Amino acid sequence: MKTIHPQHDVGSVLTALNAITGGRVVMDWNEVTAGTNPYVVTKTSNIPGKSVIEIPGLIFGDKQKPVRRIGVGMTLTESVIELASGMQLDLVVVHHPVADAASSGGVPFANYLPLYDLALIELHEAFHGLHPGVTFLHGHRKLKTDICFGGIQGNVLHQGVALEDVQTVKHIVQRIDRWMGRHLDEEVLEAERRIRGEASLQEANLMNPVQVLSGDLDSPVKHVLHFFPHSGFTVEHLKQALSLYPETDTIIVSISRVREHSELVQYARRAGLNFIVGNSHSLEILENGLPLAYALEWMLPGVELFLLKERVTAVPLMQVGNQTMVEYGKSMAEQYLVAGREQAVHK
Template sequence: MAALDQITGGRCVKSLADIFSGSNKFVIMKSSHIPGKACMELPGLVCGDLEAPVKKLAVTMTLTECNIELAGATGVDAIIAHHPVVDAANSGGVNMRGYLDLYGLSVFELHEAFHGLHPGIAYIHGHQAFRVDIAYGNIPGNIVYVGRALADVPTIGAILDRLNEFMGMGEEQKMLLTEKNVRDCNEICETNVATGGKLLVGSRENKVGTIIHIFPHTGFTAQHLARIKQEHPEADTVIASISRVREDSELVNKAAELGLNFVVGNSHAMEMLENGLPLAAALHNLLPAVEVVLFRERITSTPLYRVGTTAIRNYADYIAREYLINKARRYE
């Protein structure tokens, strides 16, 4: 907890007063106004005992039951999740405390409190940010960078090539090809490969000077883009990363209207390397006696008829036919 507070410059929750007094601006409610689905971010310890010993620590992006099971099976004592943690949603549909206690796990979270602490995402995308706003338009979490292209990143093509190099896209493509060969299925897709960098407006040869770097899923709109272009009229390029946009989105249309190049950068699936890896490195530095590991996920898409073994597919067909479709049988 002390290490996380040092890393964030004191942004972690350290008492109940931090939660309910409004004194910690990183205690934030997130809601789409779907009944019962709101979430409060609590940077710091979410579940566990501050006195519990930690010999092995895992850093992950989003806590899932797969994370909990892997931690339990590999001797992890505590998990630090970047994204906020919610009962049941991040613990396999069951109460979090009971599940974590089963394996002696503590869980921390560090989301908005980690944002804006380092220039790494801008650097990976080929620019040095001279302006960072983590609440653009007074919207918490609506992060915007404005930066100048690095000397060795003179063009749009250089940005795309840099992303491929930093994120090891060649290795990711080899991993996918290996899985396709092992499973004898050429139709498998995988997130990192499917969501690589892409140019939506402009050409690879276009020069790059000042970059507006946005994260569309945080609430950044076409109106925001028009406004920040007025604030930085010298800007020539937009990079959208973490989340992506479609070619016909309002943001892309507005960029074209404003004469801006538009590049789709790393997807959210790559944030483990952009934010998770620096966090893990900082923890390793501050806690040298603790083993630090990263939990990475590979999400694949496989046609139904090729999933698993023949035995498990036959099992699924039997259960679906006899118990889920044909209600003549009952299971109680």
């Protein structure tokens, strides 16, 4: 006979997440207003009105709402909301912080999410540093992790040692491509190009492959520093890290990327270090989303879990394959957007 599991609600999901994160989740709104939760942080570029407060916990919905189907994703967008609607999900748990309207197609959560009876939880900094998966996928075993390096919340630094089967830079490059299933994404993209007739179609997971910006494929690897440039990691931070771990021979950056002319790369070259650019942010749904989804499945028996993978593509305008929509787009532009306005551009 099939086991009938007790019904879960949003509150029990929060309890599970609080257990998974070791008590980092906001369980009471007073933690936000009183400033007692260190994982409630403000992220800002000092652009007026564009800052966001990260609140690891329930953002929208009722704790008593029954939950049978949960979607786990990275970033909330209107596409994710519509996918959740079509799948009749009860709750979406996203890694990245959400912002009213910005994360929901330009409209407030209060107008949009109730239409689909959808609750929303975010985690971000509260989930960082909980598992060694990101370092494992990049070929090293982390020995130490600082999620506030240089006193900056979210500025994560891993210090580790290469796995037994990783001796060179080439081993790391091959490992990442193999574990992330790059060949599958390549096959899917080629098939879509043929089907749509869009020969130059590009896809986010494939546009930013692993790169070696200092050292060569045969360079030995043993002691690794691994960080994420978008978190505010600077050359001064790198100098500080190298003073703490002078045995370092390899730098790995991932999630965000740097270019060849980056000061970080130039400093690594002068120091004779390998510098590897690993997975892009597009792949974090596998690096962090998959472990989180399996953890929730383990903690909440009977709940259906879904991984919300948002795939982003780009195609040259002249190659858009759906001719009906090409004619639609041209007609709308010519009749309503540019008619009689050409001279304004050429003045």
